[in-house]
Amino acid sequence: MTRTVSKNQTLKTFNSNFFNEYGFIPFPFFESQSEENLLRTVLNNGFDIWGFDQEYLSSQVFTVPFVLGKTAKPEDIEIMQRSLEKHLKNLRSNPEYYMFEQLLSDRNLMDL
Structure with missing residues (x-):
């Protein structure tokens, strides 16, 4: 942003x-x-900001790629990106899809 x-x-x-x-x-x-x-x-005015005083449910869309980009192996980043894309696709096709809960229980991500 x-x-x-x-x-x-x-x-x-x-x-x-x-x-x-x-x-x-x-x-x-x-x-x-x-x-x-x-x-x-x-x-x-040259300030560096991480965020505002608000926790938002979809913050992992921004933070997970950033954090993994700093710490993970390239193959782990690829796994994370594929999982995130899969869940976003499911959310787009089904507005009732609980993407954030599914991300938390995604075995591919838990094994990273």
Whole structure:
């Protein structure tokens, strides 16, 4: 999200792209012009931020690839990406699919 806003795009662009890819908005309550202004101010003043004081159910879509990219072997990253894509596909085809619970019990991921 910070890369999107730092490239002079908008949160609307980010949210729209994310919604088109995953079928839900990434950060509820963080989609208005005032939040975008806050984020631009933070970025323009050289602050590094990890996140805002909010836990969101789909945060693993962002954090798991980041963390694994720093710590995992390439083959483990590939397994994680395939599992995540599989679960996202299931969620897109069935809105009642409990993707986050399924991720927690995915044997492929548990064995990493």
